[in-house]
Amino acid sequence: MSHANARLTVHGRAELVRRVVEQGRPVAHVVVEMNVSRATGYKWLARWRAEGPSGLVDRPSRAHRLPGRTSAQLEAKVVALRSARKLGPARIAPLVGLPASTVHAVLRRHGMHRLAWLDRPTGELVRRYERARPGELVHIDVKKLGAIRDGGGWCAHGRGSDQHNHSRAEVGAGRRVGYDFVHCAIDDHSRLAYAEIHPDETSSTCAAFLRSAVAWFATVGIDRIQRVMTDNAMAYRRGTAWRQAMTDLGIDQRFTRSYRPQTNGKAERFNRTLADEWAYIRPFRSSAERAAALPAWLHTYNHHRNHTALAGQPPIARTTVNNRAGHYS
Structure with missing residues (x-):
């Protein structure tokens, strides 16, 4: 042309x-x-x-001869390594004696998908989806975080500090500080998120969180939750309290495929964002201090933080309520 x-x-x-x-x-x-x-x-x-x-007619500008082009045998070896071992260009390059940029070009030329798009065990392309309406599907998961001793641990005071040595001695004596369980719910369409911190992930705790999450989604305009997707944990599979809550709320249950966390990928990605931007953003001096920072971070995430999957808009922009981003302090 x-x-x-x-x-x-x-x-x-x-x-x-x-x-x-x-x-x-x-x-x-x-x-x-x-x-x-x-x-x-x-x-x-x-x-x-x-x-x-x-x-x-216009002719292509490609050279008639490409003396430096990678041989067909080398290209076949690159493709075979990618297919069999799920390696990226940087790891394939030294195995075949080519620059990583050349390996990348070969993989693109042969239509090989990015590793991030593949299910590693099977090599199948992960099919991404998005529900058409808020409330059509909500992803629920639990993020397990180590609890923080009062006064802070080595993250706050440094390795070798008295607090660090004291905590190591307690661990050696079998006195562990335990864990915080962050229960998270993410709407598939809007990416609106709700989270609470609990001391466990039992069926009754999960059921109480579900009821709270449904009530919170109603406050932002999502009055009806049709389906909930969880992993195959016993609390969700066989928990009496959980199943009763699902029945009372009229919600259909969906489970992820075994060994396929990508099925619940939006929850997994939210957990990573939660860890990077809240849980580990700075050294906290206690679990209570960290918990106190969660509501403000959730507000920022839902109302102000731009989301790449939403064309740079915050999740609240995809709901039908009048409380749009920018109307909040």
């Missing part, structure tokens, strides 16, 4: 040839009229004489 500033299109080249051949006019006069150089005029005239009308 001719570029935007091309002097001659296919039709212009044909007109140049017509004026020279049919009208018998000099090439020098015709190129002046058509505002192109003599070299251009003679080039298209020569191509027309050699190939006919097909010679006036």
Whole structure:
């Protein structure tokens, strides 16, 4: 295809040839009229004489010979390593003696998907999906975090500090500080998220969190939760309190495929964001201090933080309520 500033299109080249051949006019006069150089005029005239009308069509700019191109045998080896061992360009490169950039080009040329798009155990392409309406599907998961001793641990005071040595001695004596369980619910369509911190992940705790999450989603305009997706933990599979809560709320249960955390990928990704931007953003001096920072972070996440999957908009922008981003302090 001719570029935007091309002097001659296919039709212009044909007109140049017509004026020279049919009208018998000099090439020098015709190129002046058509505002192109003599070299251009003679080039298209020569191509027309050699190939006919097909010679006036644009040719690809690719070189006729590529002496430095990777051999077919090496390309086959690169593709085989990617398929069999699920390796990226940086790891394949030293195995085949090629630069990583060349390996990347070979993989693209053969239509190999990015590793991030694949299910590692099976090599199958992970099919991404998004529900059409808020409340159609909510992902629920639990993020397990180590509890923080009062006064803070080595993250706050440094390795070798008295607090660090004291905590190591307590662990050695079998006195562990335990864990905090962050229960999270993420709406599939809007990515609105709700979270609570609990001391465990039993069926009754999960059921209480579900009821709280449903009530919270109602406050932001999502009045009906149709389905909930969880992993296959016993609390969700066989927990009496959980199943009763699902029945009372009229919600359908969906489970992830075994050994396929990608099925609940939005919850997994939210857990990572939660850890990076809240749980580990700074050293906290107690679990209570960390817990106190959670509501403000959730507000920022839902109402102000731009989301790449939502074209840079915050999750609240995808709901039907009037409380849009920017109306909050």
